[in-house]
Amino acid sequence: MTEPLLSVRDLHVNFGTSEGDVQAVRGVSFDIGKGETLAIVGESGSGKSVTASAIMRLNFGADVRVSGSALLEGQDILAMSEEDVRLKRGRDIAMIFQDPLTALNPFYTVGHQIAEAYAIHHPGTSKKELRDLALDSLTKVGIPEPLKRVNQYPHEFSGGMRQRIVIAMALINRPKLLIADEPTTALDVTVQAQILELISAMQEEHGSAVLLITHDLGVVAEVTKRVLVMYAGRLVEVASVEDVFHSPTHPYTRGLLNSVKSLDSERHSHLEPIPGTPPSLIDLPSGCPFHSRCQYAASLNGQCSSEVPELKAVGNSLSACHMPTAELSSLLRSMQ
Amino acid sequence: MFYFVARRSFFAVILLFVVSIFTFWIFSALPADPAALTCGKNCRPEVIEANRARLGYDKPFIVQYGSYMKGIFAGRTYGADESGVHCSAPSLGYSYDRHECVSSLVAKTLPVTVSIAFGAFVLWMFFGISLGTLAALRRGKWPDHFATVFSVVGISFPSFFLGLLSVLFFVIWTKILPFPHYVGISENPAKWFMALILPWCVLAVLSASTYIRLTRNGILEVMNEEFVRLGIAKGLPRKTLIVKYILRAALTPIATIAGIDFAFLLGGAIVTESVFNLPGLGKLTIAAVVNSDLPILVATTLVSAVFIVVANAFVDIMYGFLDPRVRSK
Numbered sequence: 001m002t003e004p005l006l007s008v009r010d011l012h013v014n015f016g017t018s019e020g021d022v023q024a025v026r027g028v029s030f031d032i033g034k035g036e037t038l039a040i041v042g043e044s045g046s047g048k049s050v051t052a053s054a055i056m057r058l059n060f061g062a063d064v065r066v067s068g069s070a071l072l073e074g075q076d077i078l079a080m081s082e083e084d085v086r087l088k089r090g091r092d093i094a095m096i097f098q099d100p101l102t103a104l105n106p107f108y109t110v111g112h113q114i115a116e117a118y119a120i121h122h123p124g125t126s127k128k129e130l131r132d133l134a135l136d137s138l139t140k141v142g143i144p145e146p147l148k149r150v151n152q153y154p155h156e157f158s159g160g161m162r163q164r165i166v167i168a169m170a171l172i173n174r175p176k177l178l179i180a181d182e183p184t185t186a187l188d189v190t191v192q193a194q195i196l197e198l199i200s201a202m203q204e205e206h207g208s209a210v211l212l213i214t215h216d217l218g219v220v221a222e223v224t225k226r227v228l229v230m231y232a233g234r235l236v237e238v239a240s241v242e243d244v245f246h247s248p249t250h251p252y253t254r255g256l257l258n259s260v261k262s263l264d265s266e267r268h269s270h271l272e273p274i275p276g277t278p279p280s281l282i283d284l285p286s287g288c289p290f291h292s293r294c295q296y297a298a299s300l301n302g303q304c305s306s307e308v309p310e311l312k313a314v315g316n317s318l319s320a321c322h323m324p325t326a327e328l329s330s331l332l333r334s335m336q
Numbered sequence: 337m338f339y340f341v342a343r344r345s346f347f348a349v350i351l352l353f354v355v356s357i358f359t360f361w362i363f364s365a366l367p368a369d370p371a372a373l374t375c376g377k378n379c380r381p382e383v384i385e386a387n388r389a390r391l392g393y394d395k396p397f398i399v400q401y402g403s404y405m406k407g408i409f410a411g412r413t414y415g416a417d418e419s420g421v422h423c424s425a426p427s428l429g430y431s432y433d434r435h436e437c438v439s440s441l442v443a444k445t446l447p448v449t450v451s452i453a454f455g456a457f458v459l460w461m462f463f464g465i466s467l468g469t470l471a472a473l474r475r476g477k478w479p480d481h482f483a484t485v486f487s488v489v490g491i492s493f494p495s496f497f498l499g500l501l502s503v504l505f506f507v508i509w510t511k512i513l514p515f516p517h518y519v520g521i522s523e524n525p526a527k528w529f530m531a532l533i534l535p536w537c538v539l540a541v542l543s544a545s546t547y548i549r550l551t552r553n554g555i556l557e558v559m560n561e562e563f564v565r566l567g568i569a570k571g572l573p574r575k576t577l578i579v580k581y582i583l584r585a586a587l588t589p590i591a592t593i594a595g596i597d598f599a600f601l602l603g604g605a606i607v608t609e610s611v612f613n614l615p616g617l618g619k620l621t622i623a624a625v626v627n628s629d630l631p632i633l634v635a636t637t638l639v640s641a642v643f644i645v646v647a648n649a650f651v652d653i654m655y656g657f658l659d660p661r662v663r664s665k
Binding site for chain 2: 088089090091097098099102103105106107108117120121155169
């Protein structure tokens with residue numbers, strides 16, 4: 001197997017608060033290959049965004065502790081000096097944020113901001129070249145009248161347009177990895193699909209790998225091949241996108257799918273929300289973090305509340321569940 | 337942008353008109369008879385009536401206002417024939433108490449107040465913003481604690497107390513500075529500086545305390561903005577990030593407040609001028625209050641109001657230049 005582009009091992013992120021330690025990410029490991037698209041799915045508070053930020057070392061605050069490793073082409077980002085990480089940011093790894101309305105600096109023109117992203121990592125580029133690059137990238141992300149738009153300020157653009165600009169900025173250095181943290185959540189439904197298409201098209205053109213962070217399973221289905229499902233700071237399932245939708249192996253993934261309505265579900269069928277709420281990340285339950293909400297936990301004689309399940313192979317997927325493999329498989333057959 | 341400036345200036349002129357008419361009306365509506373105040377306690381009614389006619393207090397309010405405004409632009413002669421006193425434009429009235437045109441009194445005192453205000457402004461902006469920035473960037477460390485203590489102490493001390501304390505320490509005990517005696521800057525810059533350094537510092541400590549907090553809180557707020565995070569994710573060097581992203585956004589609103597505060601100070605730092613015996617607008621106002629010298633009060637009130645209105649307009653226009661979002665509205 002070729003060496004992955006990014007290899008995250010045993011990532012932990014803790015935030016110290018006055019109420020205690022928030023264990024946002026607890027031992028997450030995964031790989032992304034070159035040019036691959038990988039999605040991390042989970043509810044808010046599952047640790048997906050914190051994981052993404054940790055890869056760029058963007059977790060700030062007085063009391064943040066990150067451990068584990070994140071090897072980008074063999075170099076551990078988590079162990080680098082601040083200056084070395086800065087040089088990777090925007091050049092090797094770029095990021096798209098959730099809210100395009102607040103992600104751009106309101107005081108500078110969009111052209112300036114796009115050019116700046118390039119100039120940081122290519123000192124000595126002439127103003128003319130920078131302007132041409134900015135114009136070119138605006139054209140590529142589908143901004144009409146780039147000649148006029150390049151000199152406009154962020155507030156003169158709509159949300160979808162601003163997200164295009166953020167994408168243009170992220171891709172101007174042809175990064176090896178693009179992290180998209182809920183890139184469509186703040187946008188109108190009609191614009192969401194356009195933005196996803198744009199990300200895919202750009203990815204194809206530049207050959208970047210994409211790490212997509214989302215809570216929206218529809219988005220996952222549209223763009224990615226492989227999915228990581230996170231719950232309470234841990235990976236609970238790793239599977240291909242087909243397996244996640246057609247044969248989910250973890251009860252939590254099943255719960256997630258049941259709580260979304262799809263076009264082919266029965267007209268008057270009810271949504272089945274997952275009972276209960278996600279556990280507090282300060283005072284985590286013992287054993288499997290999902291056991292208090294899991295309908296199968298009772299049948300396993302207390303194993304779920306005492307032992308933390310590790311990821312194990314179930315069919316083509318990896319699943320962190322104590323249920324024996326055979327039973328899990330039959331469960332998912334009964335669901336279909 | 338031109339339209340924005342023109343519109344804002346137009347509103348400032350309208351506002352000045354309203355403010356002036358209102359100020360003038362308040363003073364004319366006072367129960368005190370301005371004519372009676374022009375001569376002492378044992379005044380004869382004939383003198384009062386003569387003065388009333390000379391100063392125009394016998395005319396209806398609106399006529400008085402009209403001739404006052406005309407005086408500002410064209411100068412005005414109080415009283416008829418050779419016994420009249422002429423005050424050239426801009427005439428702001430005639431003080432019977434001091435036997436002087438108010439405009440020349442203002443012209444004498446204004447440079448003092450401008451000197452005080454300008455020096456204090458430079459000091460407080462410099463220390464307020466730099467300490468506030470330092471406190472925000474070193475949050476929770478000793479610069480932050482120092483700035484917090486400084487601003488709490490600075491805000492809690494009234495300026496007369498801090499003023500007297502500084503005179504006691506620097507002038508009387510250690511004799512580092514001579515006793516403050518104001519000299520114009522053109523006469524003797526060194527003496528001018530020596531006389532003003534203490535009042536500058538006293539005023540600056542007071543305002544810097546507020547500006548430290550404003551700057552610190554502004555920066556901390558901006559640091560949590562998504563665009564700052566994106567700036568970091570782009571790989572911006574720390575210096576660029578602080579200057580172009582954080583300070584630019586955090587200081588723009590502070591510039592607005594600073595303009596108004598400066599204008600307010602131009603109206604006269606009454607307490608500080610009294611403590612340091614500086615012959616500025618504030619002292620002129622206080623003396624006028626004590627002596628019931630209405631023409632001076634009308635003038636100083638108007639002058640302060642003009643400063644505030646002009647500063648407001650200036651700040652709005654400047655804000656338009658600083659923040660593209662305001663410009664396009």
